[in-house]
Amino acid sequence: MKAITVEPMKSGSARFEDVPEPDPREGSVLVEALAVGVCGTDVEIAEGKYGWSPPGATRLVLGHESLGRVVDPGPSGGLRKGDLVVGIVRRPDPVPCPNCAVGEWDMCRNGQYTERGIKQIHGFMSERWRIEPEYAIKLDPSLGLLGVLLEPTTVIAKALEQVAMIGRRSFWEPRTVLVTGAGPIGLLAALAARTYGLEVHVLDRVESGPKPDLVRALGATYHSGSVKEIGFEPDAIVECTGVGQVIADSIQAIGASGIVCLTGVGHGGTVTAAACADVAASAVLKNNVIVGSVNANKRHWYKAGNLLARADRTWLRRLITRCVKPEDFGQALERKPEDIKVVIQFSEA
Numbered sequence: 001m002k003a004i005t006v007e008p009m010k011s012g013s014a015r016f017e018d019v020p021e022p023d024p025r026e027g028s029v030l031v032e033a034l035a036v037g038v039c040g041t042d043v044e045i046a047e048g049k050y051g052w053s054p055p056g057a058t059r060l061v062l063g064h065e066s067l068g069r070v071v072d073p074g075p076s077g078g079l080r081k082g083d084l085v086v087g088i089v090r091r092p093d094p095v096p097c098p099n100c101a102v103g104e105w106d107m108c109r110n111g112q113y114t115e116r117g118i119k120q121i122h123g124f125m126s127e128r129w130r131i132e133p134e135y136a137i138k139l140d141p142s143l144g145l146l147g148v149l150l151e152p153t154t155v156i157a158k159a160l161e162q163v164a165m166i167g168r169r170s171f172w173e174p175r176t177v178l179v180t181g182a183g184p185i186g187l188l189a190a191l192a193a194r195t196y197g198l199e200v201h202v203l204d205r206v207e208s209g210p211k212p213d214l215v216r217a218l219g220a221t222y223h224s225g226s227v228k229e230i231g232f233e234p235d236a237i238v239e240c241t242g243v244g245q246v247i248a249d250s251i252q253a254i255g256a257s258g259i260v261c262l263t264g265v266g267h268g269g270t271v272t273a274a275a276c277a278d279v280a281a282s283a284v285l286k287n288n289v290i291v292g293s294v295n296a297n298k299r300h301w302y303k304a305g306n307l308l309a310r311a312d313r314t315w316l317r318r319l320i321t322r323c324v325k326p327e328d329f330g331q332a333l334e335r336k337p338e339d340i341k342v343v344i345q346f347s348e349a
């Protein structure tokens with residue numbers, strides 16, 4: 001079968017090539033790939049900046065935002081031939097740490113977790129893949145290709161759950177949410193927050209194109225410019241840019257007893273000693289919580305599946321701005337300013 005593979009930490013090593021059929025040790029459920037979403041992590045792996053191949057192998061099958069159709073459910077009782085499924089990305093560490101031991105692998109304490117298509121397990125950019133039945137999430141069949149949005153939605157399901165759980169430390173009835181960054185994660189955060197009935201504001205650099213329209217179509221307010229100019233103090237901020245200045249401004253702009261949830265991974269930016277103390281003083285005086293959130297456990301995958309199943313299909317479809325054939329994977333790894341979610345399509349959904 002064909003797969004998109006890469007030699008981790010070696011730039012320009014990605015290729016579409018013949019590989020053996022998936023190893024039965026990767027799971028008893030055999031799945032035909034329909035589509036795989038591309039995100040910044042895939043681009044970083046292809047650029048040789050990140051990623052680990054499986055033990056004993058030099059190459060890694062790329063891809064972690066999966067969507068497939070069950071070809072053979074194996075002995076599993078919960079799946080049938082033809083079901084649409086998405087594979088959970090992370091696996092618990094083998095020690096395991098206390099969090100992995102209770103199924104909260106998203107909160108792994110020792111960093112020895114593995115991840116499909118990223119860290120030591122082959123990903124989903126192959127014509128067929130296998131998965132353990134307990135790590136296959138069955139989708140509402142009416143989602144079709146839109147099921148490829150499940151993995152990024154899990155990131156938001158976890159982040160918003162974190163915010164809600166922290167909010168319970170005091171009397172807190174959030175009304176306004178600011179989402180910084182209108183990429184796939186930010187737009188899905190806005191969708192989720194609107195579903196929960198909140199007043200949603202989304203901030204991004206761009207002033208035109210699909211992003212402002214997509215935000216307004218949710219009944220949310222779009223802002224371009226800086227966080228300092230939004231004109232109100234949000235009850236919660238979901239930060240999805242990873243940009244130093246946006247993070248610093250968010251921490252200053254959050255309302256009293258508000259929560260800033262950081263989901264973006266960036267680098268660089270400077271915080272002087274004085275500015276750092278200002279940021280801390282602001283957090284102290286307003287009882288703010290600044291929380292980081294990454295990955296998702298099975299509960300979040302389930303919640304994300306429900307969120308997508310309830311969402312407007314026309315709106316979700318507009319998030320997928322390009323579909324690329326697997327042999328043209330190089331085009332999918334190029335980031336164009338007008339892209340929201342780029343998908344590599346292996347087969348008709």
Ligand SMILES: [Zn+2]
Pocket residue numbers: 092093096097098099100101105107108109110111112113
């Ligand atoms: Zn662990």
